[in-house]
Amino acid sequence: MSSIHSRATARLALSPAVILLLAWMAIPLAMTLWYSFHDYQLLIPRGNEFVGWENYAYFLTDPAFLHALVNTLALVGGVLLITVAAGIGLALLLDQPIYGRGIVRVLVVSPFFVMPTVSALVWKNMFMNPVNGLLAWLAQLLGMPAIDWLAQAPLLSLVIIVAWGWLPFATLILLTALQSLDAEQKEAAQMDGAGALARFRHITLPHLARPTAVVILIQTIFLLSIFAEILVTTNGGPGTQSTNLAFLVYSQALLRFDVGSASAGGAVAVVLANILALLLMRLVGRNLDA
Amino acid sequence: MAGIALRNVSKAFGMQHVIPCIDLDIGDGELVVFVGPSGCGKSTLLRLIAGLEDATSGQVLIDGRDVTQLAPAQRGLSMVFQSYALYPHMSVRDNIAFPLRMMGMERATVERKVADAARVLNLQDYLDRKPRELSGGQRQRVAIGRAIVREPVAFLFDEPLSNLDAALRVSMRMEIARLHQQFGTTMIYVTHDQTEAMTLADRIVVLNHGRVEQVGTPLQLYRHPASRFVAGFIGSPRMNLIEGPEAARHGAATVGIRPENLVLSDHSGRWQGRVSLAEHLGSDTYVHVDVEGVGALTARAAGDFDVRHGGRVWLTPDEASLHRFDGEGRCVTASEVDHVR
Amino acid sequence: MAGRHGRNKLVFTALAWVLALLVFFPLLWTLLTSFKTEGEAVAIPPKFLFFDWTLENYAEVWERTDYLRHLRNSIIISLGSTLIGLAVAIPAAWAMAFSPTRSTRTVLLWMLSTRMLPAVGVLVPVYLLFKQAGLLDSRSGLVLILMLTNLPIMVWMLYTYFREIPREILEAARMDGATPLRELAYVLAPMALPGIASTLLLNVILAWNESFWTLNLTAASTGPLTAFIASFSAPEGLFYARLSAASMLAIAPIVVLGWLSQKQLVRGLTFGAVK
Ligand SMILES: Nc1ncnc2c1ncn2[C@@H]1O[C@H](COP(=O)(O)OP(=O)(O)OP(=O)(O)O)[C@@H](O)[C@H]1O
Ligand SMILES: [Mg+2]
Numbered sequence: 001m002s003s004i005h006s007r008a009t010a011r012l013a014l015s016p017a018v019i020l021l022l023a024w025m026a027i028p029l030a031m032t033l034w035y036s037f038h039d040y041q042l043l044i045p046r047g048n049e050f051v052g053w054e055n056y057a058y059f060l061t062d063p064a065f066l067h068a069l070v071n072t073l074a075l076v077g078g079v080l081l082i083t084v085a086a087g088i089g090l091a092l093l094l095d096q097p098i099y100g101r102g103i104v105r106v107l108v109v110s111p112f113f114v115m116p117t118v119s120a121l122v123w124k125n126m127f128m129n130p131v132n133g134l135l136a137w138l139a140q141l142l143g144m145p146a147i148d149w150l151a152q153a154p155l156l157s158l159v160i161i162v163a164w165g166w167l168p169f170a171t172l173i174l175l176t177a178l179q180s181l182d183a184e185q186k187e188a189a190q191m192d193g194a195g196a197l198a199r200f201r202h203i204t205l206p207h208l209a210r211p212t213a214v215v216i217l218i219q220t221i222f223l224l225s226i227f228a229e230i231l232v233t234t235n236g237g238p239g240t241q242s243t244n245l246a247f248l249v250y251s252q253a254l255l256r257f258d259v260g261s262a263s264a265g266g267a268v269a270v271v272l273a274n275i276l277a278l279l280l281m282r283l284v285g286r287n288l289d290a
Numbered sequence: 291m292a293g294i295a296l297r298n299v300s301k302a303f304g305m306q307h308v309i310p311c312i313d314l315d316i317g318d319g320e321l322v323v324f325v326g327p328s329g330c331g332k333s334t335l336l337r338l339i340a341g342l343e344d345a346t347s348g349q350v351l352i353d354g355r356d357v358t359q360l361a362p363a364q365r366g367l368s369m370v371f372q373s374y375a376l377y378p379h380m381s382v383r384d385n386i387a388f389p390l391r392m393m394g395m396e397r398a399t400v401e402r403k404v405a406d407a408a409r410v411l412n413l414q415d416y417l418d419r420k421p422r423e424l425s426g427g428q429r430q431r432v433a434i435g436r437a438i439v440r441e442p443v444a445f446l447f448d449e450p451l452s453n454l455d456a457a458l459r460v461s462m463r464m465e466i467a468r469l470h471q472q473f474g475t476t477m478i479y480v481t482h483d484q485t486e487a488m489t490l491a492d493r494i495v496v497l498n499h500g501r502v503e504q505v506g507t508p509l510q511l512y513r514h515p516a517s518r519f520v521a522g523f524i525g526s527p528r529m530n531l532i533e534g535p536e537a538a539r540h541g542a543a544t545v546g547i548r549p550e551n552l553v554l555s556d557h558s559g560r561w562q563g564r565v566s567l568a569e570h571l572g573s574d575t576y577v578h579v580d581v582e583g584v585g586a587l588t589a590r591a592a593g594d595f596d597v598r599h600g601g602r603v604w605l606t607p608d609e610a611s612l613h614r615f616d617g618e619g620r621c622v623t624a625s626e627v628d629h630v631r
Numbered sequence: 632m633a634g635r636h637g638r639n640k641l642v643f644t645a646l647a648w649v650l651a652l653l654v655f656f657p658l659l660w661t662l663l664t665s666f667k668t669e670g671e672a673v674a675i676p677p678k679f680l681f682f683d684w685t686l687e688n689y690a691e692v693w694e695r696t697d698y699l700r701h702l703r704n705s706i707i708i709s710l711g712s713t714l715i716g717l718a719v720a721i722p723a724a725w726a727m728a729f730s731p732t733r734s735t736r737t738v739l740l741w742m743l744s745t746r747m748l749p750a751v752g753v754l755v756p757v758y759l760l761f762k763q764a765g766l767l768d769s770r771s772g773l774v775l776i777l778m779l780t781n782l783p784i785m786v787w788m789l790y791t792y793f794r795e796i797p798r799e800i801l802e803a804a805r806m807d808g809a810t811p812l813r814e815l816a817y818v819l820a821p822m823a824l825p826g827i828a829s830t831l832l833l834n835v836i837l838a839w840n841e842s843f844w845t846l847n848l849t850a851a852s853t854g855p856l857t858a859f860i861a862s863f864s865a866p867e868g869l870f871y872a873r874l875s876a877a878s879m880l881a882i883a884p885i886v887v888l889g890w891l892s893q894k895q896l897v898r899g900l901t902f903g904a905v906k
Binding site: 025115119164 | 640644647732744745836847864
């Protein structure tokens with residue numbers, strides 16, 4: 001297997017992927033950095049002079065930035081919390097012997113296939129609309145005042161919408177993990193006199209540590225860049241109440257055409273994502289073996 | 291059929307020199323067993339011969355021809371892997387036929403050869419099954435079938451029986467011995483089970499840390515172990531190895547005495563000790579004795595020898611059967627000892 | 632004993648169905664609404680089953696929009712990016728799984744880390760580069776981008792699948808005289824097929840639903856279904872029934888594909904990280 005010949009073949013086989021990803025990382029990132037130090041307006045060609053840290057100063061001191069940072073973390077954290085907690089519950093339930101498990105699983109997995117623009121629009125109009133939405137009707141049934149979800153609690157609304165889409169993912173990974181749990185292990189614990197609760201605490205939960213780490217890691221990657229849901233529901237508002245970093249950079253770049261400060265924002269987003277990624281890898285990476 | 295020779299073969303994985311340097315000649319039609327403790331480089335050596343690993347230096351000769359640069363398939367060898375390595379998505383028939391297909395052999399010939407192999411190995415009833423539908427022993431036979439249809443110049447076995455239970459292991463061992471007699475093909479067989487080595491081998495190669503400790507027939511190794519390591523490795527129960535003043539009295543760093551060369555008595559003898567355990571096997575009794583100043587010794591007695599735990603016994607070694615080893619663990623003969631004196 | 636178990640099973644079944652229907656309800660509701668008239672769609676109290684079932688919303692979406700073109704765009708973009716990605720990822724994963732070196736782990740983690748690169752970080756340069764290269768608002772541009780963003784995931788998944796194939800089997804094939812190409816065709820490919828299939832499925836789904844690049848780099852004509860639906864978010868688009876019909880049309884192909892391939896997908900969903 002490790003003849004010199006085949007080692008060369010292996011390197012050859014690996015190189016397209018490495019070269020592509022290297023280019024994909026390096027070229028745009030370098031450009032982002034370059035723009036971030038220049039005054040570059042898409043609509044007003046002003047000579048693109050070097051402005052040092054000015055774009056960064058502008059972006060970082062913008063109150064919208066801090067807001068967006070907090071919103072980003074809240075979105076990620078909120079969705080993770082809901083999907084992991086509800087996912088564990090659902091997975092435990094679906095792991096029980098039930099009638100029609102196949103269909104139940106199909107029902108639960110379905111939201112995963114729904115594109116963000118669709119789920120966001122469906123939730124926005126048909127559920128969270130304060131006049132015609134189902135939630136408003138429900139509130140009315142219960143004798144409560146209707147809530148204008150997207151105006152009064154935009155971030156929470158977004159968390160709900162996004163969590164709905166990611167719940168199947170968490171549930172299915174955790175369910176797969178549960179089903180791989182050795183039945184003999186549980187039986188052995190039963191013989192050892194462990195009650196249902198003790199079995200759950202000492203056998204099932206530890207077994208779920210690794211898949212939970214996987215869920216957190218993968219979801220975080222996707223959740224950091226939530227965009228479409230914001231675009232079609234709140235447009236970042238009211239004000240900047242539901243603007244996350246991705247949306248902030250987008251609006252700088254493609255709405256205000258300020259390439260310089262958008263690039264500074266992009267660079268900041270990359271740095272922050274790297275910090276978070278490092279933290280995560282530290283925290284849960286141990287559970288992912290390469 | 292062919293002889294196989296290794297000339298100054300060495301192998302390193304990065305900085306780790308797994309096999310420093312080996313010279314070995316395996317005769318045509320011989321069944322040679324590589325034994326040694328886990329991690330000593332048996333599999334590596336076998337894979338070097340197979341061509342699955344490249345030698346860091348040195349040459350591999352098959353039938354006098356240098357094959358060091360040849361790909362595995364071009365060396366004309368067959369290998370049976372420890373995990374069997376059957377193709378899970380192919381039926382037994384297709385598994386056995388695979389090497390023939392790769393040779394581009396025509397369909398009718400392939401079928402005839404597969405049928406022949408199946409008959410030899412008693413696999414006729416299972417030809418259409420998938421490997422996962424077979425028992426361990428049947429899988430093993432399919433792996434052997436795949437190896438024999440190619441009519442290789444030599445067979446390589448890497449611990450082929452280690453995944454089987456004890457009874458099956460004995461019967462498969464006999465089957466491999468029978469195949470060897472039937473085909474007369476050269477075989478190299480890797481195991482860490484010394485019983486397997488003793489019963490199967492024409493010659494045994496004892497490996498330790500990638501070096502050849504000794505090569506010889508089973509009885510040669512048993513009677514004249516060239517080193518302390520071989521002495522301890524070959525034979526069951528193990529040879530008693532004694533160090534300290536008792537060894538020094540014989541002019542050696544270590545002396546060894548096999549259990550059957552210790553005469554056991556309940557009233558007199560050279561060493562006195564207490565029985566810590568008596569294993570009654572029916573035909574024999576193995577008595578473990580703690581001897582003060584010498585250590586724990588195992589002796590073989592007749593099946594009806596009556597001792598119990600804690601009993602007092604006397605042991606007398608048969609001086610002629612004593613093995614002497616120097617400080618480096620090499621065997622020294624009695625005359626050499628006299629000479630030194 | 633049997634009685635207690637039976638009762639438990641009923642309780643669990645009921646609970647599971649209620650929760651599953653709750654999770655599924657937004658989709659069900661969208662489906663129902665798509666068959667209502669606009670008036671019934673906003674009726675309070677809401678009408679669940681007893682309304683005049685109509686197909687007019689579908690007809691209207693069909694007539695007024697260019698659904699088929701967006702559908703074609705979605706198919707080309709998701710399938711194209713995934714197939715090209717597989718062509719790059721399979722050899723890479725094969726090399727890492729079967730000829731690992733000391734740096735393999737590092738390379739893998741690095742690849743995965745490129746996936747963590749936030750898209751906004753490179754939005755501006757990609758936008759400008761595409762503008763210059765004439766790739767803005769083109770399908771090939773999206774194919775390229777989505778291929779690149781999903782490449783790390785594909786390599787990772789395939790690697791975990793390939794690694795489960797015992798090395799000894801490939802060695803046996805080599806001993807049996809298989810050339811590298813035949814080894815790939817007769818031994819590796821059949822054994823890896825389920826893994827490749829679920830990698831393909833998952834990445835087609837991810838690409839189908841990707842809505843950062845597809846929204847930012849396309850305009851009307853080349854936009855896939857994500858962009859098609861986003862156009863309904865304009866304020867005057869408050870026609871629930873029509874929105875529902877369009878939504879169903881946008882998600883139906885991928886939901887059906889997902890349902891049909893559930894088995895492979897569940898494995899794929901775990902990104903190969905959970906056995
Ligand atoms: N591909 C490899 N890379 C690095 N080291 C290796 C490799 N293959 C084997 N080794 C090392 O070489 C030594 C010999 O390994 P080998 O597999 O030959 O042992 P063995 O005698 O067959 O042991 P066992 O009886 O356990 O099968 C071991 O220390 C092992 O760690
Ligand atoms: Mg070995």
